[in-house]
Amino acid sequence: xxxxxxxxxxxxxxxxxxxxxxxxxxxxxxxxxxxxxxxxxxxxxxxxxxxxxxxxxxxxxxxxxxxxxxxxxxxxxxxxxxxxxxxxxxxxxxxxxxxxxxxxxxxxxxxxxxxxxxxxxxxxxxxxxxxxxxxxxxxxxxxxxxxxxxxxxxxxxxxxxxxxxxxxxxxxxxxxxxxxxxxxxxxxxxxxxxxxxxxxxxxxxxxxxxxxxxxxxxxxxxxxxxxxxxxxxxxxxxxxxxxxxxxxxxxxxxxxxxxxxxxxxxxxxxxxxxxxxxxxxxxxxxxxxxxxxxxxxxxxxxxxxxxxxxxxxxxxxxxxxxxxxxxxxxxxxxxxxxxxxxxxxxxxxxxxxxxxxxxxxxxxxxxxxxxxxxxxxxxxxxxxxxxxxxxxxxxxxxxxxxxxxxxxxxxxxxxxxxxxxxxxxxxxxxxxxxxxxxxxxxxxxxxxxxxxxxxxxxxxxxxxxxxxxxxxxxxxxxxxxxxxxxxxxxxxxxxxxxxx
Amino acid sequence: xxxxxxxxxxxxxxxxxxxxxxxxxxxxxxxxxxxxxxxxxxxxxxxxxxxxxxxxxxxxxxxxxxxxxxxxxxxxxxxxxxxxxxxxxxxxxxxxxxxxxxxxxxxxxxxxxxxxxxxxxxxxxxxxxxxxxxxxxxxxxxxxxxxxxxxxxxxxxxxxxxxxxxxxxxxxxxxxxxxxxxxxxxxxxxxxxxxxxxxxxxxxxxxxxxxxxxxxxxxxxxxxxxxxxxxxxxxxxxxxxxxxxxxxxxxxxxxxxxxxxxxxxxxxxxxxxxxxxxxxxxxxxxxxxxxxx
Numbered sequence: 001x002x003x004x005x006x007x008x009x010x011x012x013x014x015x016x017x018x019x020x021x022x023x024x025x026x027x028x029x030x031x032x033x034x035x036x037x038x039x040x041x042x043x044x045x046x047x048x049x050x051x052x053x054x055x056x057x058x059x060x061x062x063x064x065x066x067x068x069x070x071x072x073x074x075x076x077x078x079x080x081x082x083x084x085x086x087x088x089x090x091x092x093x094x095x096x097x098x099x100x101x102x103x104x105x106x107x108x109x110x111x112x113x114x115x116x117x118x119x120x121x122x123x124x125x126x127x128x129x130x131x132x133x134x135x136x137x138x139x140x141x142x143x144x145x146x147x148x149x150x151x152x153x154x155x156x157x158x159x160x161x162x163x164x165x166x167x168x169x170x171x172x173x174x175x176x177x178x179x180x181x182x183x184x185x186x187x188x189x190x191x192x193x194x195x196x197x198x199x200x201x202x203x204x205x206x207x208x209x210x211x212x213x214x215x216x217x218x219x220x221x222x223x224x225x226x227x228x229x230x231x232x233x234x235x236x237x238x239x240x241x242x243x244x245x246x247x248x249x250x251x252x253x254x255x256x257x258x259x260x261x262x263x264x265x266x267x268x269x270x271x272x273x274x275x276x277x278x279x280x281x282x283x284x285x286x287x288x289x290x291x292x293x294x295x296x297x298x299x300x301x302x303x304x305x306x307x308x309x310x311x312x313x314x315x316x317x318x319x320x321x322x323x324x325x326x327x328x329x330x331x332x333x334x335x336x337x338x339x340x341x342x343x344x345x346x347x348x349x350x351x352x353x354x355x356x357x358x359x360x361x362x363x364x365x366x367x368x369x370x371x372x373x374x375x376x377x378x379x380x381x382x383x384x385x386x387x388x389x390x391x392x393x394x395x396x397x398x399x400x401x402x403x404x405x406x407x408x409x410x411x412x413x414x415x416x417x418x419x420x421x422x423x424x425x426x427x428x429x430x431x432x433x434x435x436x437x438x439x440x441x442x443x444x445x446x447x448x449x450x451x452x453x454x455x456x457x458x459x460x461x462x463x464x465x466x467x468x469x470x471x472x473x474x475x476x477x478x479x480x481x482x483x484x485x486x487x488x489x490x491x492x493x494x495x496x497x498x499x500x
Numbered sequence: 501x502x503x504x505x506x507x508x509x510x511x512x513x514x515x516x517x518x519x520x521x522x523x524x525x526x527x528x529x530x531x532x533x534x535x536x537x538x539x540x541x542x543x544x545x546x547x548x549x550x551x552x553x554x555x556x557x558x559x560x561x562x563x564x565x566x567x568x569x570x571x572x573x574x575x576x577x578x579x580x581x582x583x584x585x586x587x588x589x590x591x592x593x594x595x596x597x598x599x600x601x602x603x604x605x606x607x608x609x610x611x612x613x614x615x616x617x618x619x620x621x622x623x624x625x626x627x628x629x630x631x632x633x634x635x636x637x638x639x640x641x642x643x644x645x646x647x648x649x650x651x652x653x654x655x656x657x658x659x660x661x662x663x664x665x666x667x668x669x670x671x672x673x674x675x676x677x678x679x680x681x682x683x684x685x686x687x688x689x690x691x692x693x694x695x696x697x698x699x700x701x702x703x704x705x706x707x708x709x710x711x712x713x714x715x716x717x718x719x720x721x722x723x724x725x726x727x728x729x730x731x732x733x734x735x736x737x738x739x740x741x742x743x744x745x746x747x748x749x750x751x752x753x754x755x756x757x758x759x760x761x762x763x764x765x766x767x768x769x770x771x772x773x774x775x776x777x778x779x780x781x782x783x784x785x786x787x788x789x790x791x792x793x
Contacts, residue, residue: 282720286702444626455609462608463726470725477720478700482731487694489725489732493767495542497610500726 006032008366009183009199011171011213012206013037014044015147015352018154019359019378020205025161026381027367027374032197033163034186036170038425039155042207044147045428046278046310047352048230048264050241050255051075051083051143055090055115056248058107059100064329065111071354072141075150079383082150086256088142088241089118089127091134093294096246101136104245108140115140129238129296142241144257147352148428152418153383160384167419174202174216174344181217181335181343201366204346208275208313214346219339221346222316225275227309229284230264231292231476234303234436237261242295251291254299259403259435263292263299270311280307280475303480305438306472315349330354332361336369386418386429400449401442403435411449423447423465438469440488444496459498466492501681503529503651505787506671508658508709509689509697511536513758513776515641517687519586520784522648529681530650531673533657535695536638537759537772542624543633544604545594545777547580547615549770556613560774561598568733568763569775572740573782583777584616590644592637593619615774653681661686661710667752671709685753685787688712688736688744689780692759698734705734710754713737713745715762728768735762741790742783757783 008024010017013035021033035041054068076083092098101117108115116139123137124130130137155165171184175196183198204213211223236256244252254263266284285307293299315331318338331349335341347362360376367374397407414420414429423443426432432446433439443465451458466488473485492498505521507514510532521528548560548567557563561577564570573579580598587594594616596602601613607624622632642652653673660672668686672678688709690697699708705716716734723729736744736756743750757780759766766772 279722289702459608459610466725474720474722477731478702482700483693483696486692486731489729489767490537490694491540493726494546494770494772495540495606496608497606497612498608498726499610500724 004030004198005183006030006197006199007370008032008201008203009034009197010203010205011184012042012204012209013039013151013155013165013167014042014205014207015040015151015154015355016207016347016350016358017203017205018151018158019355020203020347020362021158021163021165022154022161023359023363023376023378024366025158025163026377027363027372029366029370029372031158031163032199033155033158033165034169034171034184034197035165035167036189038167038428040148040151040428042209043310043312044151044207044352046308047147047228048253048255048262049145049147049257050253050353051145052351052353053088053140053142054111054113055088055104055108055138055140055142056243056253058111058113058115059104060247062107062111065107065113067329067354067357068351069111069113069141071357072143074356074379075145075353076143078379078381079150079153081385082146082153082383084144084256086142086144086240088140088243089123089130090138090140090243090245091123091130091295092136092245093131094133094135096135096244098135100247101138101245105138108138113140127238127240127242129298130242131295131297136245138245142243144241144255145353146257148431149386150383152386152429156384156386157381171213171216174213176217179341181341200343201369202344203362203366204344205348205362207348208272208311210313210346210348214335217335217341217344219335219341221333221348223348224314224316225270225272226267226312226314227270227274227278228265228267228312229280229288229307229309230262231285231288231304232306232308233261233263233299234305234480235259235261237298237302238296244295249291251288252295254292254296258431260305263288267312275311278309278311279471280309282475285475304476305436305481307475308472313348330358330361332358332365334365400445401430401432401435401439403437403442404431404433406430406432406442408449411446415450420450422450422461424468426450433465437484438472439465440484440491444492462492463498463500466498501529503527503681503683504791505529505685505687506531506681506683507687507689508671509691509695509758509760510534510642510652510654511689511691511695511758511776512538512641512773513780514687514689515638515645516583516586516777516780517689517757517784518645518650519590519641519648520781521787522645522650524784524788526788528650529653529683530645531653531656531658531681533696534655535691537691537695538638539634541634541637542607543618543621544614545616545618545773546613546766546770547598547601547774549601549613550768554768558601558613559599560601560615567769567771569761569779570771572742573778574785576778579778579781580774582781586777587616590640592621592640595619613770658690658709663710663746663751663754666749668710668754685755685791687783687787688754688756688760689758690760692735693731695759697760707736707760710744710746710751712751712754712756713748728765732765732767733763735764736760737762741786742779755783755787
């Protein structure tokens with residue numbers, strides 16, 4: 001692996017990098033995808049799981065809206081195993097401007113989004129968790145998407161077409177010569193070992209870290225980190241996505257996902273130093289509870305099991321030196337054209353759900369550089385199933401995670417076939433620990449399977465798991481959530497003896 | 501039915517207090533909702549593992565002075581000895597003593613200090629599976645309590661404690677309703693959040709049976725999980741005799757023992773069972789002295 005030259009090196013194992021790897025590999029290019037942590041480490045692993053219909057942008061950004069509905073249809077078709085086709089409602093509360101509804105429906109239709117105004121009584125039948133005082137309801141084709149499954153499907157398809165992937169490998173510098181990027185120097189973050197990889201074209205698909213990668217080539221992409229906080233509730237209260245029919249604001253979307261539902265989001269600029277250590281504040285948690293319960297009152301009596309935050313990479317428009325105007329939509333930069341640096345392409349901006357289109361744009365640029373004329377077929381080719389996640393229960397195998405119904409065979413498969421080596425990696429590949437108990441019981445069982453006799457590795461993994469779990473609980477640590485947190489501490493720290 | 505003492509909470513504290521009172525002829529009833537931490541015990545008890553500075557302790561009796569709750573005891577060494585005797589009289593055999601910590605190896609392979617290691621109990625499988633040893637200990641203590649004439653109301657929850665003119669005048673239970681049982685004195689041994697002895701909402705923390713004064717803090721922290729968490733020390737406010745405070749004044753016939761007491765962090769100090777048993781014995785002594793029973 002060390003000495004060959006790849007056609008393309010992709011830096012970033014989120015949905016954009018995975019999608020780009022898939023597209024390039026399918027067009028016949030030799031691909032190496034590298035990621036400094038595990039897949040979905042950045043925004044991909046920390047978003048709302050919403051497959052937009054685009055309706056939210058119809059009034060304020062019709063171009064974005066149209067892009068969304070097109071990709072929505074494509075992803076429903078090519079990745080049915082990643083998408084829960086729930087549909088959604090945009091509802092009007094008594095204090096909202098009812099005249100906005102007409103404007104909203106018109107704008108949706110103009111963007112090609114199937115928006116249908118529904119009688120409020122009918123809406124309440126279809127979605128019983130809605131505030132009974134709603135004055136209007138519009139049905140749209142929103143859906144729920146599993147970003148982990150989607151990313152791993154893209155990775156799997158890329159690998160099936162010859163791509164190679166390396167996780168836990170950080171690009172610490174770019175290899176450059178005479179104004180050309182020739183590849184990157186990678187460090188294995190687990191062992192500290194470094195090596196160089198060479199590629200004809202390097203694609204910077206590293207989200208918020210893209211700014212740093214571009215800087216390694218001597219150019220600047222100005223980015224702003226916009227943090228969004230989200231709350232996970234202990235059960236799936238709504239069947240359909242619920243939105244508020246007004247100009248987009250905080251906390252006005254609730255998305256159902258598997259056995260839970262997620263309310264979000266907020267938007268606040270944070271300094272880069274905070275990006276690797278995001279935390280949800282109690283104020284953000286209170287705001288999200290207040291706003292989401294206005295749409296779905298029973299949320300006030302529903303246990304909040306986790307709070308988390310992600311960062312959207314907002315790209316400052318190139319033509320604004322103050323960096324205050326941010327580019328909406330996809331930003332694909334051929335640095336040869338923009339900066340005179342050959343061999344480097346950056347793909348950023350956009351949204352998780354337009355990843356396929358972002359990947360297509362990036363792959364188009366790469367292929368043009370390499371004289372490859374194969375056509376992109378990612379909009380029509382189905383994404384493959386990722387086995388460990390899809391696997392049915394195996395007869396006789398004990399359950400490891402009761403909330404998400406994952407048995408020992410499922411865990412072993414994730415370890416042996418998907419390379420899961422820690423609780424975190426297991427979680428991203430199987431959803432273990434993402435349910436109501438947040439891994440309280442299954443972490444111990446899974447850790448025994450992962451680490452066997454290696455007591456130290458098991459202790460370290462469980463320590464990391466407990467720290468992460470508490471981070472997600474402490475801003476919402478009240479009621480049953482606090483009782484469970486104390487019980488978990490009692491078991492793991494008192495009885496099992498885990499300390500710092 | 502009228503009793504001398506009603507104990508709310510059937511865990512290690514409630515049972516220890518009940519056994520101590522009953523053994524001295526006090527007519528005692530115990531109301532238990534079944535949320536005892538004892539069910540999860542893996543067969544060892546802690547007295548004091550680490551001091552206030554986080555340093556491991558090898559001789560607990562010499563270090564108890566600096567620890568909350570223990571400071572209020574009138575003779576910790578003697579109480580520890582009586583706790584050990586109480587367990588033995590209930591048919592539980594163990595190794596170890598309060599003078600010097602033993603060590604146990606947890607199922608994760610971690611060595612940690614402990615007070616007593618129980619000998620004649622089933623092996624622990626998974627700690628939260630209401631494991632063998634915990635259940636065995638619980639049952640041995642219930643048997644002992646009953647053999648001394650104590651009454652256990654199992655699977656019932658106390659509620660709606662009435663306090664008038666600075667004393668408890670009555671309680672209800674979920675199954676028996678109000679006024680079915682009453683006593684001259686009451687002991688609140690209902691545990692912490694995980695036992696439902698304390699309840700929290702987004703805005704506050706309260707004690708659900710009597711609305712006792714609770715020591716808590718409004719600010720949520722940003723602390724890592726392995727740092728001592730303020731919420732561990734939340735609990736019911738008491739005076740120096742373990743009488744519960746309500747609206748700032750002691751309730752003359754209401755005492756508290758065990759995890760529900762404010763100021764202790766059993767994870768930080770490694771002193772869960774010690775606090776539970778020793779405070780319960782002290783409360784029993786205080787009741788007997790006060791009532792000249």
